Amino acid sequence: VMAPHWVSRWPWWLFRASPGWRQTACTLRAWVEPRRWPGSFQGAGVASPLARRGCSSTSSRLPAVVLTQERCAVQRLPFSTVSEEDLAAFECIIPGRVTTDPEELEAHNVDWLRTHRGCSKVLLRPRTSQEVSHILRHCYKRNLAVNPQGGNTGMVGGSVPVFDEIILSTALMNQVVSFNSVSGILVCQAGCVLEELSRYVEEQDFIMPLDLGAKGSCHIGGNVATNAGGLRFLRYGSLHGTVLGLEVVLANGTILNCLTSLRKDNTGYDLKQLFIGSEGTLGIITAVSILCPPKPKSVNVAFLGCPGFAEVLQTFSTSKGMLGEILSAFEFMDAECMQLVGRYLHLACPVQESPFYVLIETSGSDAGHDADKLGGFLEHLLGSGLVTDGTLATDQKKIKMLWALRERITEALSLDxxxxxxxxxxxxxxxxxxxxxxxxxxxxxxxxxxxxxxxxxxxxxxxxxxxxxxxxxxxxxxxxxxxxxxxxxxxxxxxxxVGFKKRDVLGFSKPPEALQLMCQLKTLLDPRGILNPYKTLPSRA
Amino acid sequence: VMAPHWVSRWPWWLFRASPGWRQTACTLRAWVEPRRWPGSFQGAGVASPLARRGCSSTSSRLPAVVLTQERCAVQRLPFSTVSEEDLAAFECIIPGRVTTDPEELEAHNVDWLRTHRGCSKVLLRPRTSQEVSHILRHCYKRNLAVNPQGGNTGMVGGSVPVFDEIILSTALMNQVVSFNSVSGILVCQAGCVLEELSRYVEEQDFIMPLDLGAKGSCHIGGNVATNAGGLRFLRYGSLHGTVLGLEVVLANGTILNCLTSLRKDNTGYDLKQLFIGSEGTLGIITAVSILCPPKPKSVNVAFLGCPGFAEVLQTFSTSKGMLGEILSAFEFMDAECMQLVGRYLHLACPVQESPFYVLIETSGSDAGHDADKLGGFLEHLLGSGLVTDGTLATDQKKIKMLWALRERITEALSLDxxxxxxxxxxxxxxxxxxxxxxxxxxxxxxxxxxxxxxxxxxxxxxxxxxxxxxxxxxxxxxxxxxxxxxxxxxxxxxxxxVGFKKRDVLGFSKPPEALQLMCQLKTLLDPRGILNPYKTLPSRA
Ligand SMILES: Cc1cc2nc3c(=O)[nH]c(=O)nc-3n(C[C@H](O)[C@H](O)[C@H](O)COP(=O)(O)OP(=O)(O)OC[C@H]3O[C@@H](n4cnc5c(N)ncnc54)[C@H](O)[C@@H]3O)c2cc1C
Ligand SMILES: Cc1cc2nc3c(=O)[nH]c(=O)nc-3n(C[C@H](O)[C@H](O)[C@H](O)COP(=O)(O)OP(=O)(O)OC[C@H]3O[C@@H](n4cnc5c(N)ncnc54)[C@H](O)[C@@H]3O)c2cc1C
Missing domain, CATH: 3.30.70.2740 (Alpha-Beta Plaits)
Known part of the structure; x- marks a missing residue:
C-alpha cells in the first residue's frame, strides 16, 4: 500500500540544500544485501530450522566455550540426575522427541554469545501444553532441574544450562492458534519464531508490536519470558501492555490458563504479569495472546550523520515534536559501531562519516502527511546543523538495508x-x-x-x-x-x-525488600527450585 | 497551540452535504455548561475538598444506605476492634489527622453508587509513606483490618468498609514529587487527584495517559489500584504499560520501593505489576511513577448519530483505517442514555435523534493533517449512510461539552x-x-x-x-x-x-488454578488478611 508517487512530495530544496542527501540508498557503494540472521554469522547455508536456531553445525570451527561450571564459582544444587527410567518416561510422553545425542545437544548447551556452556544430557521437544505439563509433573516429582529454552538468543546466559539441567525447548510448539483480523489479536504457541509471526500477521495487514535483531531465531515465548524491548518499544510500548494473555505451565505441572484475548479484563490480579520477564524461573510459557497494531500504510527510514552527541539529543527532542505520533523508532550508533559493521559484515556506511549516526523510522496511515512531516523535520535538521548528512529510504528493500546497519551491530561485535x-x-x-x-x-x-x-x-x-x-x-x-x-x-x-550473568548485580537496581519479595515469589511458584536454577535471583539469598 | 485557521481547511462540501452538520456546538439548543463532577450530583456549592470527594454534606437529603453487613450474607472476620490505645498510637503517628467524628466518617463509609455502607469508626489521613508504614505496622501487630481509600469513586464497593475496618485515606498524600519535562515522566504521591495532575502536566505540554469521568475526585493511587481503563485506553493502553514504578507499603509495614522512573528496567521480576489492579488487597500504593504522553497539538471531537449498531461497528472499523494513529477515543451510547442525560442533567442532544451516538476523538501533532484525515473520514461516513447527522468540535470548550454527554451518563443513571x-x-x-x-x-x-x-x-x-x-x-x-x-x-x-460486589462472579472469568494462585499471593503478601478484607478474592476459598 506504499504510495509510489509520494516520493515526489519531498520538497525539492531538500535535495538541493546539501549534496550529501540521497533520496534512497540505491546509489550507494558496496551495499551488501543483509543475509538472514544469524546464518551469515554461523557460516553459510545451514538450512535446517534447528541449525538456524543454534550454533551446532559450525561450532567445530569456532573456539571452544569453557563450561560455565568451570569458569564460574557456582555449586550444583542437589537435584537428581536423569536416569534411564526418566528417559523412558519422557519417551512415553513425547515419543521420538527426546534427544540425548551430544552433538545435537551442543547447540543447546552453548549460548548465542558463546560465553556460557552447560552439559545437559537431554533435550526435550514437546508439541503441546499437556506434554509440557506431563514433563514438569515428572520432573517435579523426581526433583529434576529444567531449563526452558526458546530460540537461544538470550544475552545473559539464561537460556542454557549451568550444569546438567534438562533442556525443554519450545522449538516444536510453533502453531498459530488464532488471529482475529478485526481486533488484531494473535494467539499462538510459545515456540513461534518472531519473524514468522511477523510475516504471518503482515499478510493480514498487521504487525507484531515488537521487533528485534534476533527475530529470525527468537521465539515469542522467549520474548515474553525476557520481556524483550527492541526496536518498536518507543511506539508500541512494553510487553506488559501488549501481551493480553498467557498460558503457563507451573513447576508442578499445573496448567495456568490466563490466555484471554481481551483488551480489558479486571477480574482479579493480573497473574500473567508475573511471568512476563521472569526468564523461565516461575513457569514455562506455552502460549501467548498478543495485540498486534495495524500495519502502517507508509514507513520511512532516515539515516543521518550527527556531528556530536549533543546534536543527537537535539535531533531526538525535535523528532518528538515534529514527527509526533508517526515516530516509530529512534536508534543511535557511534562511529566505532559503523566501522565494525563495515569491517566484519561489509556493510558500507550510506552517509558521510560522522561521529554519530541516528536511524529514525516513521510509520503512519497517510504517506502524503508523513512525507510532509518528515520533510519539514529534515529541513529543520539540515538548516540548523544538527545533522551533516543523511539518506532516506522509502521502499522496503532500502529500509531493510538501513535497519541492518543498526540491527547487526551485535553480530559485528561478536566477531571482534x-x-x-x-x-x-x-x-x-x-x-x-x-x-x-x-x-x-x-x-x-x-x-x-x-x-x-x-x-x-x-x-x-x-x-x-x-x-x-x-x-x-x-x-x-x-x-x-x-x-x-x-x-x-x-x-x-x-x-x-538477569539470567545467570547478572544475578549478582541485581542489588545495584533493586532494594533488599524487592529482592526478598522476588525470592518469596520464586518459592511460592517453584518450591523445589527446579525451573531454571542459578538464574535471575541473587545467588546469596 | 490549536491552529485557529485550520477550521477553514474542512472541505466545503462537508457542510453542504447535509444540513444536519454543524461545525461547532455553539449554535445548539440548551447547552448546559457541565458542572464539575460530582458537585452537581451532590448538591450545589460544596466547596471543601473533602466534601467534593465524598457525599457527606448532602447525604441527609438522600435516601439512607443500608449497611452492607445487613444487606448481604457476610461474616465479620476475627479482627481486633479499635481501642483507645490504638487511637492514641495513631494520634502519635499522624497528630491531628485521626478522625472519629461519625458525621465526617459518613462520606467515607458510603460508596459513590450509594449501595455499600460500612461502619468504620476511624479515618486516618497520613501524609507520607513513613506514616503509612507506621500505621500498618501497628495494625498488623494488633490484627486490625484496614480499608485503603482514594477518591471513593469505585464502582464495586471496594473503597468502603464492609464492617468496621479502619479507613486509610490518601487524601492528604497529594504532592507531586517530580516531573521531567523532557521524558514526560511524572512521580507523585498516590493521593493526587487525577484532574489536578492533568492540569499540572498540561501546563508543561504533556497529558495524563488516562482520563475518566471521575477525574475530579479519583486519586491516581486509586486508579492504579483498580487498573482503571477509561477514555484514553484505546490510544495509550493499559496502566500495566504506562505505570513505570510504584512505592507500596505492605501489610506488615514494609516499604517496597519500586519507584523507578525508567522506560525500561528488566532487573528481575516486575513487582509493581502485582499491585496494579489489586484493589488495595496486597499493599497500599503510596507513590506512582507514570509516563505522560506529549500533549497533542490538535484535538478534534466528532459526535455522530448512527442509524443502527451495525453502522456503529462499521464506523469504528472505518475510523481505524482512515484515522489511524490520530484516533484517540471511540465511545458509543444508545438513545436511552441520551434521554437520561437530557432528563436529569439537562444536557441537550447536539445532533438529530438517532438510535446510537458515537463520540470520536482525534489527537495529533499537525492540525492540518488531522483535519484532512478527519474530513475524508466524515465525508465517507456521510456518503455511505453510516451516520445520519453529526457535529464537530475543535475548540476546548465545545470539546468538553461533547465529552460531558458521554462522561456524565453514570451520573444520570444514578439519578434514575x-x-x-x-x-x-x-x-x-x-x-x-x-x-x-x-x-x-x-x-x-x-x-x-x-x-x-x-x-x-x-x-x-x-x-x-x-x-x-x-x-x-x-x-x-x-x-x-x-x-x-x-x-x-x-x-x-x-x-x-472486583471489589466486594463481584468477588463471587470471578469464577466465570478465571479458572480454579488462577483463583488458587490469587489466594496464594494474598497469603504471601498479607498473611493476616488485614488489607481490604472481604474484597477481590472469592469468598469461598
Ligand atoms: C542479535 C540479537 C539482537 C537482540 N536484540 C534485542 C533487543 O533489541 N531487545 C531485547 O530486549 N533483546 C534483544 N536480544 C536479546 C533477547 O533477550 C532475545 O533475543 C529474545 O527475547 C530471547 O528469545 P529466545 O526465544 O531466543 O529466548 P532464549 O534465549 O531461548 O531464552 C531467554 C530466557 O527466557 C527463558 N525462556 C525462553 N522461552 C521460554 C518459555 N517458553 N517459557 C519460559 N521461559 C522461557 C529462558 O529460560 C531464558 O532464561 C537480542 C539478541 C540477539 C542475539
Ligand atoms: C463517574 C465515574 C466514571 C468512571 N469512569 C471509569 C472509567 O471510565 N474507567 C474505569 O476504569 N473506571 C471508571 N470509574 C471507576 C473507577 O474505578 C474509579 O473511578 C477510579 O479508578 C478509582 O479511583 P479512586 O481514587 O476513587 O479509588 P477508590 O474508589 O477510593 O478505591 C478503589 C479501590 O482501590 C483501592 N485503593 C484506593 N487507593 C488505593 C491505594 N493508594 N493503595 C491501594 N489501594 C487503593 C480501594 O481500597 C478500592 O478497593 C468511574 C467512576 C465514576 C464515579
Whole structure:
C-alpha cells in the first residue's frame, strides 16, 4: 500500500540544500544485501530450522566455550540426575522427541554469545501444553532441574544450562492458534519464531508490536519470558501492555490458563504479569495472546550523520515534536559501531562519516502527511546543523538495508573478539558520557569501546571488546559501570534481563525488600527450585 | 497551540452535504455548561475538598444506605476492634489527622453508587509513606483490618468498609514529587487527584495517559489500584504499560520501593505489576511513577448519530483505517442514555435523534493533517449512510461539552433509581446484542436498559435501572448476564474490578488454578488478611 508517487512530495530544496542527501540508498557503494540472521554469522547455508536456531553445525570451527561450571564459582544444587527410567518416561510422553545425542545437544548447551556452556544430557521437544505439563509433573516429582529454552538468543546466559539441567525447548510448539483480523489479536504457541509471526500477521495487514535483531531465531515465548524491548518499544510500548494473555505451565505441572484475548479484563490480579520477564524461573510459557497494531500504510527510514552527541539529543527532542505520533523508532550508533559493521559484515556506511549516526523510522496511515512531516523535520535538521548528512529510504528493500546497519551491530561485535556487554537504562542527557569516560579510562586495554542502542527509550548498549578475556579488564569495568549507572538513577539491565550473568548485580537496581519479595515469589511458584536454577535471583539469598 | 485557521481547511462540501452538520456546538439548543463532577450530583456549592470527594454534606437529603453487613450474607472476620490505645498510637503517628467524628466518617463509609455502607469508626489521613508504614505496622501487630481509600469513586464497593475496618485515606498524600519535562515522566504521591495532575502536566505540554469521568475526585493511587481503563485506553493502553514504578507499603509495614522512573528496567521480576489492579488487597500504593504522553497539538471531537449498531461497528472499523494513529477515543451510547442525560442533567442532544451516538476523538501533532484525515473520514461516513447527522468540535470548550454527554451518563443513571451495573468485555461484533436481548427479556420490570461504553476497547457498560431494588429483577439478570458474557469468551469485569460486589462472579472469568494462585499471593503478601478484607478474592476459598 506504499504510495509510489509520494516520493515526489519531498520538497525539492531538500535535495538541493546539501549534496550529501540521497533520496534512497540505491546509489550507494558496496551495499551488501543483509543475509538472514544469524546464518551469515554461523557460516553459510545451514538450512535446517534447528541449525538456524543454534550454533551446532559450525561450532567445530569456532573456539571452544569453557563450561560455565568451570569458569564460574557456582555449586550444583542437589537435584537428581536423569536416569534411564526418566528417559523412558519422557519417551512415553513425547515419543521420538527426546534427544540425548551430544552433538545435537551442543547447540543447546552453548549460548548465542558463546560465553556460557552447560552439559545437559537431554533435550526435550514437546508439541503441546499437556506434554509440557506431563514433563514438569515428572520432573517435579523426581526433583529434576529444567531449563526452558526458546530460540537461544538470550544475552545473559539464561537460556542454557549451568550444569546438567534438562533442556525443554519450545522449538516444536510453533502453531498459530488464532488471529482475529478485526481486533488484531494473535494467539499462538510459545515456540513461534518472531519473524514468522511477523510475516504471518503482515499478510493480514498487521504487525507484531515488537521487533528485534534476533527475530529470525527468537521465539515469542522467549520474548515474553525476557520481556524483550527492541526496536518498536518507543511506539508500541512494553510487553506488559501488549501481551493480553498467557498460558503457563507451573513447576508442578499445573496448567495456568490466563490466555484471554481481551483488551480489558479486571477480574482479579493480573497473574500473567508475573511471568512476563521472569526468564523461565516461575513457569514455562506455552502460549501467548498478543495485540498486534495495524500495519502502517507508509514507513520511512532516515539515516543521518550527527556531528556530536549533543546534536543527537537535539535531533531526538525535535523528532518528538515534529514527527509526533508517526515516530516509530529512534536508534543511535557511534562511529566505532559503523566501522565494525563495515569491517566484519561489509556493510558500507550510506552517509558521510560522522561521529554519530541516528536511524529514525516513521510509520503512519497517510504517506502524503508523513512525507510532509518528515520533510519539514529534515529541513529543520539540515538548516540548523544538527545533522551533516543523511539518506532516506522509502521502499522496503532500502529500509531493510538501513535497519541492518543498526540491527547487526551485535553480530559485528561478536566477531571482534571477547565482548563485555552492558545494557543500561540511563537518563538520555547522560547516556553517552559513560562511553566517553570509559574510553579514556580503559585506554589500550580495550580494543573497542562502543555505544549504541534505543536512544528513544533511554537504553544504551555499551560494549567493550578485547582480544581475549582478561580479569584485569573486567575489574576495570565492574563494578564501575554499575555504580556509575546507579549514580544516574539508571538500571543495570534495561532489556536483556538477569539470567545467570547478572544475578549478582541485581542489588545495584533493586532494594533488599524487592529482592526478598522476588525470592518469596520464586518459592511460592517453584518450591523445589527446579525451573531454571542459578538464574535471575541473587545467588546469596 | 490549536491552529485557529485550520477550521477553514474542512472541505466545503462537508457542510453542504447535509444540513444536519454543524461545525461547532455553539449554535445548539440548551447547552448546559457541565458542572464539575460530582458537585452537581451532590448538591450545589460544596466547596471543601473533602466534601467534593465524598457525599457527606448532602447525604441527609438522600435516601439512607443500608449497611452492607445487613444487606448481604457476610461474616465479620476475627479482627481486633479499635481501642483507645490504638487511637492514641495513631494520634502519635499522624497528630491531628485521626478522625472519629461519625458525621465526617459518613462520606467515607458510603460508596459513590450509594449501595455499600460500612461502619468504620476511624479515618486516618497520613501524609507520607513513613506514616503509612507506621500505621500498618501497628495494625498488623494488633490484627486490625484496614480499608485503603482514594477518591471513593469505585464502582464495586471496594473503597468502603464492609464492617468496621479502619479507613486509610490518601487524601492528604497529594504532592507531586517530580516531573521531567523532557521524558514526560511524572512521580507523585498516590493521593493526587487525577484532574489536578492533568492540569499540572498540561501546563508543561504533556497529558495524563488516562482520563475518566471521575477525574475530579479519583486519586491516581486509586486508579492504579483498580487498573482503571477509561477514555484514553484505546490510544495509550493499559496502566500495566504506562505505570513505570510504584512505592507500596505492605501489610506488615514494609516499604517496597519500586519507584523507578525508567522506560525500561528488566532487573528481575516486575513487582509493581502485582499491585496494579489489586484493589488495595496486597499493599497500599503510596507513590506512582507514570509516563505522560506529549500533549497533542490538535484535538478534534466528532459526535455522530448512527442509524443502527451495525453502522456503529462499521464506523469504528472505518475510523481505524482512515484515522489511524490520530484516533484517540471511540465511545458509543444508545438513545436511552441520551434521554437520561437530557432528563436529569439537562444536557441537550447536539445532533438529530438517532438510535446510537458515537463520540470520536482525534489527537495529533499537525492540525492540518488531522483535519484532512478527519474530513475524508466524515465525508465517507456521510456518503455511505453510516451516520445520519453529526457535529464537530475543535475548540476546548465545545470539546468538553461533547465529552460531558458521554462522561456524565453514570451520573444520570444514578439519578434514575436503583442501578444494576455491568461492566463487560465482549467481542465488538456482539457487544450490543446483550442489551437488546435483555430489554426484551426484562420487559416492564426494568425502567431502563441501556448500553454505552468504550467501544474501541470492546468494553460495554450495561446498566439496568428500576424504581427500587428487587430480588426478582436481580434474579432475572444474574447469572444470565455473566453466563452470556462467558459464552462469548468475554470478561465479567472489564475495568471496574472486583471489589466486594463481584468477588463471587470471578469464577466465570478465571479458572480454579488462577483463583488458587490469587489466594496464594494474598497469603504471601498479607498473611493476616488485614488489607481490604472481604474484597477481590472469592469468598469461598
Ligand atoms: C542479535 C540479537 C539482537 C537482540 N536484540 C534485542 C533487543 O533489541 N531487545 C531485547 O530486549 N533483546 C534483544 N536480544 C536479546 C533477547 O533477550 C532475545 O533475543 C529474545 O527475547 C530471547 O528469545 P529466545 O526465544 O531466543 O529466548 P532464549 O534465549 O531461548 O531464552 C531467554 C530466557 O527466557 C527463558 N525462556 C525462553 N522461552 C521460554 C518459555 N517458553 N517459557 C519460559 N521461559 C522461557 C529462558 O529460560 C531464558 O532464561 C537480542 C539478541 C540477539 C542475539
Ligand atoms: C463517574 C465515574 C466514571 C468512571 N469512569 C471509569 C472509567 O471510565 N474507567 C474505569 O476504569 N473506571 C471508571 N470509574 C471507576 C473507577 O474505578 C474509579 O473511578 C477510579 O479508578 C478509582 O479511583 P479512586 O481514587 O476513587 O479509588 P477508590 O474508589 O477510593 O478505591 C478503589 C479501590 O482501590 C483501592 N485503593 C484506593 N487507593 C488505593 C491505594 N493508594 N493503595 C491501594 N489501594 C487503593 C480501594 O481500597 C478500592 O478497593 C468511574 C467512576 C465514576 C464515579
Amino acid at each position: 573478539g571477547c565482548v563485555y556487554k552492558y545494557d543500561l537504562s540511563l537518563p538520555v542527557e547522560r547516556l553517552y558520557d559513560l562511553v566517553t569516560t570509559l574510553r579514556a579510562h580503559l585506554g589500550p586495554c580495550a580494543k573497542h569501546v562502543v555505544g549504541y542502542g534505543h536512544l528513544g527509550d533511554g537504553n544504551l548498549h555499551l560494549n567493550v571488546t578485547a582480544e581475549a578475556f582478561s580479569t584485569s579488564l573486567l575489574a576495570a569495568l565492574e563494578p564501575h559501570v554499575y555504580k556509575w549507572t546507579v549514580d544516574q538513577q539508571g538500571s543495570v539491565s534495561a532489556e536483556h534481563g | 433509581g436503583c442501578v444494576y451495573k455491568y461492566d463487560l468485555s465482549l467481542p465488538v461484533e456482539r457487544l450490543y446484542d446483550l442489551v437488546t436481548t435483555l430489554r426484551a427479556h426484562l420487559g416492564p420490570c426494568a425502567k431502563h436498559v441501556v448500553g454505552y461504553g468504550h467501544l474501541g476497547d470492546g468494553n460495554l457498560h450495561l446498566n439496568v435501572t428500576a424504581e427500587a431494588f428487587s430480588t426478582s429483577l436481580l434474579a432475572a439478570l444474574e447469572p444470565h448476564v455473566y453466563k452470556w458474557t462467558v459464552d462469548q469468551q468475554g470478561s465479567v469485569s472489564a475495568e471496574h474490578g
